[in-house]
Amino acid sequence: MDLIKTIEEQQKTEGALNFSVGDTVKVHFEIIEGKTKRIQVYEGVVIAIKNTGVRKTFTVRKISYGVGVERVFPVYSPRVVRVDVVRVGKVRRSKLYYIRDKVGKAAKVKELLGAQATAYLERSRAATQAKIAAEQARKAAAESAGQNEAEAK
Numbered sequence: 001m002d003l004i005k006t007i008e009e010q011q012k013t014e015g016a017l018n019f020s021v022g023d024t025v026k027v028h029f030e031i032i033e034g035k036t037k038r039i040q041v042y043e044g045v046v047i048a049i050k051n052t053g054v055r056k057t058f059t060v061r062k063i064s065y066g067v068g069v070e071r072v073f074p075v076y077s078p079r080v081v082r083v084d085v086v087r088v089g090k091v092r093r094s095k096l097y098y099i100r101d102k103v104g105k106a107a108k109v110k111e112l113l114g115a116q117a118t119a120y121l122e123r124s125r126a127a128t129q130a131k132i133a134a135e136q137a138r139k140a141a142a143e144s145a146g147q148n149e150a151e152a153k
Helices: 002-011 097-101 115-152
Strands: 024-033 036-050 057-064 067-074 080-087
Touching: 024 067, 036 067, 036 097, 080 115
Parallel strands: none
Antiparallel strands: 024 036, 024 080, 036 057, 057 067
């Protein structure tokens, strides 16, 4: 059991969860189709965050052509490139499943306004920028290590 926990701890990344339930987010998700890779943006309201550790997931709901669509994303997945917070929601529950039954304006989440919301957005954006910078540094280090191996041969 300890082996599994150590492997899971290695998979975790810092600052991956920089949003909460009720926030409207844009999830930049990497799609692989054959040999091509592209990034698809999925924008909606976070209605649930489940589990702990590496298995942590979040559910995003959006309305597409009048039909409610939900998608579950793993927090620590390498395919989730980044998550941008668009609006900060004002909610009092940890799971917003009641939104599934609502239609139109009733299905909206109130927006948190004021200094508290701006501070929250700044923290979220700073965490996103730090994650992007760390990812770029990791890629640069991997490329330089690959070049050093090629020069050694």
